[in-house]
Amino acid sequence: MGNVLIVAEQSGGHLKKASLHAIAAGQAIAARTGGKVHVAVLGKGIGAVATELASFGVTVHAADAAGLEHYLAETFTPVVVELAKGLGATFVGAAATAFGKDLVPRVAARLGAATATEVLGFGGSGAAVTFLRPMWAGNVLAEVDLATPVKAFTIRPTEFPVAPKGAGGEVKAAAVADPGPLPTRFVEFKEVKSARPELTEARIVVSGGRGTKGDFKELEGLADDLGAAVGATRAAVDAGWVQNDLQVGQTGKVVAPELYVAAGISGAIQHLAGMKGSKVIVAINKDPEAPIFQLADYGLVADLFKAVPELREKIRAGKGS
Amino acid sequence: MPLKILVTAKRVEDPESKIKVKPDGTGIVTDGVNYKMNPFDEIAVEEGLRLKEKHGGEVIVASIGTDRSMTEIRAALAMGADRGILVKHDGPLDPVVVSAILDKVLEKEKPDVVLLGKQSIDDDQNQVGQYLAERRGLGQATFASKVESLESEAEQKKQPGIVLSADGKSVRVVREVDGGLVTVDVNLPAVVTCDLRLNKPRFASLPGIMKAKKKPVEEIAAATLGADLAPKVVVKKLSEPPKRQGGFKVADVAELYAKLKGEAKVF
Numbered sequence A: 001m002g003n004v005l006i007v008a009e010q011s012g013g014h015l016k017k018a019s020l021h022a023i024a025a026g027q028a029i030a031a032r033t034g035g036k037v038h039v040a041v042l043g044k045g046i047g048a049v050a051t052e053l054a055s056f057g058v059t060v061h062a063a064d065a066a067g068l069e070h071y072l073a074e075t076f077t078p079v080v081v082e083l084a085k086g087l088g089a090t091f092v093g094a095a096a097t098a099f100g101k102d103l104v105p106r107v108a109a110r111l112g113a114a115t116a117t118e119v120l121g122f123g124g125s126g127a128a129v130t131f132l133r134p135m136w137a138g139n140v141l142a143e144v145d146l147a148t149p150v151k152a153f154t155i156r157p158t159e160f161p162v163a164p165k166g167a168g169g170e171v172k173a174a175a176v177a178d179p180g181p182l183p184t185r186f187v188e189f190k191e192v193k194s195a196r197p198e199l200t201e202a203r204i205v206v207s208g209g210r211g212t213k214g215d216f217k218e219l220e221g222l223a224d225d226l227g228a229a230v231g232a233t234r235a236a237v238d239a240g241w242v243q244n245d246l247q248v249g250q251t252g253k254v255v256a257p258e259l260y261v262a263a264g265i266s267g268a269i270q271h272l273a274g275m276k277g278s279k280v281i282v283a284i285n286k287d288p289e290a291p292i293f294q295l296a297d298y299g300l301v302a303d304l305f306k307a308v309p310e311l312r313e314k315i316r317a318g319k320g321s
Numbered sequence B: 001m002p003l004k005i006l007v008t009a010k011r012v013e014d015p016e017s018k019i020k021v022k023p024d025g026t027g028i029v030t031d032g033v034n035y036k037m038n039p040f041d042e043i044a045v046e047e048g049l050r051l052k053e054k055h056g057g058e059v060i061v062a063s064i065g066t067d068r069s070m071t072e073i074r075a076a077l078a079m080g081a082d083r084g085i086l087v088k089h090d091g092p093l094d095p096v097v098v099s100a101i102l103d104k105v106l107e108k109e110k111p112d113v114v115l116l117g118k119q120s121i122d123d124d125q126n127q128v129g130q131y132l133a134e135r136r137g138l139g140q141a142t143f144a145s146k147v148e149s150l151e152s153e154a155e156q157k158k159q160p161g162i163v164l165s166a167d168g169k170s171v172r173v174v175r176e177v178d179g180g181l182v183t184v185d186v187n188l189p190a191v192v193t194c195d196l197r198l199n200k201p202r203f204a205s206l207p208g209i210m211k212a213k214k215k216p217v218e219e220i221a222a223a224t225l226g227a228d229l230a231p232k233v234v235v236k237k238l239s240e241p242p243k244r245q246g247g248f249k250v251a252d253v254a255e256l257y258a259k260l261k262g263e264a265k266v267f
Helices: A018-033 A047-054 A073-087 A098-111 A217-226 A234-238 A304-320 B039-055 B067-079 B095-109 B128-136 B206-212 B253-263
Strands: A003-007 A037-043 A059-064 A089-095 A114-119 A121-125 A128-135 A140-146 A151-155 A170-173 A184-191 A204-208 A229-232 A259-263 A280-285 A298-301 B003-008 B011-013 B035-037 B057-065 B083-088 B113-117 B139-145 B170-177 B180-187 B190-194 B217-221 B233-239
Touching: A003 A018, A003 A073, A003 A098, A018 A037, A018 A089, A018 A121, A018 A128, A018 A151, A037 A047, A037 A073, A047 A059, A047 A170, A059 A073, A073 A089, A073 A098, A073 B128, A073 B139, A089 A098, A098 A114, A098 A151, A098 B128, A098 B139, A098 B170, A114 A128, A114 A140, A114 B095, A114 B233, A128 A151, A140 A151, A184 B139, A204 A217, A217 A229, A217 A259, A217 A304, A229 A234, A259 A304, A280 A304, A280 B253, A298 B253, A304 B253, B003 B039, B003 B095, B011 B067, B035 B039, B035 B067, B039 B057, B039 B067, B039 B113, B039 B190, B057 B067, B057 B095, B067 B083, B067 B206, B067 B217, B083 B095, B095 B128, B113 B128, B128 B139, B128 B190, B139 B180, B170 B190, B180 B190
Parallel strands: A003 A037, A003 A089, A037 A059, A059 A170, A089 A151, A114 A151, A204 A229, A204 A259, A259 A280, A280 A298, B003 B057, B003 B113, B057 B083, B083 B217, B113 B190, B139 B190
Antiparallel strands: A121 A128, A128 A140, A140 B233, A184 B180, B011 B035, B139 B170, B170 B180
């Protein structure tokens, strides 16, 4: 009873770390319902990913087929739905990535389930699980009940730990039926390659906003000195200064690194929604009245083009000593 | 090929408004809060208008809510949409209920392209397009974006980011996903949800606002549609998230570095 099905995400045979947070969320539910955690992984040539997932002590259902090489909601949905039905899963979830947010509602619709997006934690008691999630750009925390027999959800990875390694895991082959004629076709994926760590997984994030006036060189330099990811505000992305997927905020990525450096960022609530869970926040801004300072652990009123190079020098000197 | 395009326009709290939770946790304080069209829906309306300008056809704007949602329908009509549909419903609206209602609207209108915001900025759920596509058995392209930036020439010329195929049977959509952009072809009728970088919505002109007053808006009582209106995402309690304690200023870079090294121990 109360089995949980988590859909893991992989790309080109590499497991997305966000999936491990989703498995931990699934384990938290299963601990309350007395159910078991199952993990679905779909794609082509995913044997190694499936084995890796099984090392977390879960039963992995690997759907390995040529037709699943490029993700489409229309091809993944029937596989996940059949698995959920076969396993008697009453909870179906994934991480709240672009993949999870695209797929889970479609799966839920076919299962007659309601969905909670960007879940931060669980409420209720015993097997009656409620979902805690942000609304209004994180200005409101809501406890919601899903009034359907099957409940679907996506979790915010920063709010859950990584699932611990465990024994007893196994890999099973999942059935992949011919989906028939498809309404949607994959054309291409233009990957934005970066040598820097992924924004949502980085220990340190260095972000810039309008105050950079489009010059991210010093911030990128600081990021590289620290092994950090680069982030940006919506204004910086809209202006085309950095690529789209570096946007931090309500409608971009939500990050919670150990250190978040906000340079030339005033602190609109939509941006704060994406970074206020960071452990330590540093703000560098010329305007002493910028709202970001109210949130920052360490605020420095300064021109970022002077302060950032100076900070980089100190970091480099510190490393040498 | 002329396109019949249906766009959505949800009434939401202005993103600039200060949102406060009522002391009893049953809702938010609405006094002094301004309302407007969901910003993502504005992008959907704009894209619908650009597609119509390029291919001909009709843009229908739909909203669900009380009489007050007429303001958002008129706003879309003032931007250039041709006619409106207001589905009147006074109860709670979750993505399951909204998609059930839109399912019935689509059944009646049979549009070629349905454009929705990828999420509304009140409940931030990001689900309706996906539910609607599945209910209708249609292809979905969520998080529609485009390769060109919002400062590009294509954007200045108000070209649609969604491209109709030569045979008029599908649309090509560039989707914003983690780590890059995915391009998909979706057969018509297609459901597309719009992301921030798809376009910059136009402002309504004064003649547009005047014309909008005379454009037809059909009012339909939700209860007459035969859709299940019982809420499935039930909000039990709202609260304000814990406030972050900040506000400490350092004098210079030297102090910042010392604090980060000695106190925060981040390097």
